[in-house]
Amino acid sequence: MLKIDIHAHYLPRDWPDMAKKYGDDRFPVIHHTDDGRHRIYKDGKFFREIWSNTWDPQQRIDEYARFGVQVQVISTVPVMFSYWAKPHHALELHAALNDHMAETLRTHPRHYAGIGTVPLQSPRLAIQELERCIDQLGLQGVQIGSHIGEWNLDAPELFPFFEAAADLGAAILVHPWDMMGAESMPKYWLPWLVGMPAEQSRAACCLVFGGVLERLPKLKVCLAHGGGSFPYTIGRIEHGFNMRPDLVATDNPRNPREYLERLYFDSWVADSRALQYLLDTCGVERVMLGTDYPFPLGEQVPGAGIDAMELDDAGKARLFHGTALEWLGLPKSRFA
Template structure:
């Protein structure tokens, strides 16, 4: 069986994609602070706003489930795991408003999943600076709404992920079997000494993710909670490259067994959003090919969703991935990560489309 046939039989899963429903607009009046994210739409175009300040221009695939599914069909992706737009993880907010906004976001994502006829799965959000409230909303999101877990930031209101205050939340996530998707929340700003673009996007976000992974591994989080399912965005940023130096430093100054660190590291999952197929070689070497899942950042970065098959083909062609690993990364790894027992049936473009959620008329 050639690789193309193997991939055609596989059920593609995009594990890193974002959603912002227009149904959240009905909740916005309850959040008077000018920093709250909101969506303004005009036909097929839209703008994400922070209060009255434009944040970024977006297209209707961000909120229109029908359009999203059509594009999944074209890319031959059978399942997409949607998560909040990272800027909506408003860790600066006071507790009551933060809890209400998280609940409204989770309700919106669950509604999109419910009307997608099995083509979407969801990750929600929690008001994580307030751990008790975060645990309560995590339980609701997973048990009541059927979400697969939640997206969390790389840093929580000034605290890194190995802060002892967050430990009860990680324990709760482990006990629920909830997947935690770690993603930068501020676009890489304030992480490195240079600001603006391309520094924030290219260096800030990847460094931010690496700091989060360092906290998880070297700060003891994954050791204390071995059942945790943690996915890190953007191929875990620069962590795969700097890990040997971190490991050596921990061995010299902290007398940590490097083999033990290797075991802890390989409990993490990473996505494939690294923009160079050669980089998948290091991810497979560092984390294991069974710990890589597709990530496209849909619908924000053009070409990623429709190009993911070619990306994996090229990784195979340059020897960055073994042919036997490609279909695993294309689909099967994500089913394991998100605890999905059986792939949903793939519906081709000629099938009837689903009802859209929150589409502006």
């Protein structure tokens, strides 16, 4: 059975040293050490260690093959978003990442699809790069953060970008980043354990309550990490909508539960009961394999969560590739 992982992070082995070029240590930089380690630094401090499977396309293909997964939909690592940067500086970085991704798709077309990255602090430049990703580079969409600086995803400044994405049929992957409350959660990896699910719910609620999805019915949005806490607190969100519409339904009168049938979700929720709830609540038509590869927080055996579900072959086919192909706007023959 064809299996497509729609949430697979990817970087070049080296990227432009924007910190050195522009004298700004906030840009992430990569250091390759003599003892064979590869470390990302940001703000002059160690951020994360990565490995060759972050950039080596054949190594990735071989690793996925052990689990019977043939296709990866690659996206950058959120630390690269750099939404705080001057727009043209960010565009320079994003364009380099997108060009590298497109080259991987050209050399390994049966094993890769791609969603690029755009400098959303300038919606005008973001639209320009989105159009280049789709029309020139052959990518299928873009990944964006759960918020853009002080803008939540309902910000009117961002609406032209979403409108352009809908017109282009671009797949949008919303990924948590710059987690809320991080400064007050310095221990226990809490920004990733607590902040990430909250970020995704914030993004979903803003797209729903802000009327973005209502105004753009063709917009194809997937929420990474199973939608974070949004599907699991939809009862509370709906209750608030019903009981205090004066506070909640100010920009969109439609019940938020209805949008579970409009959004897409990846399958990585780290718990079989949570995945079953996601399928029961949103339907197999809205969920697709996603692993967060190659990082420790992701699914270590790609597809194991779906394999554990009691589904018929049609249901598993939908989760493993059917929903993904619909979201990406690609035929199955693309990977034959």
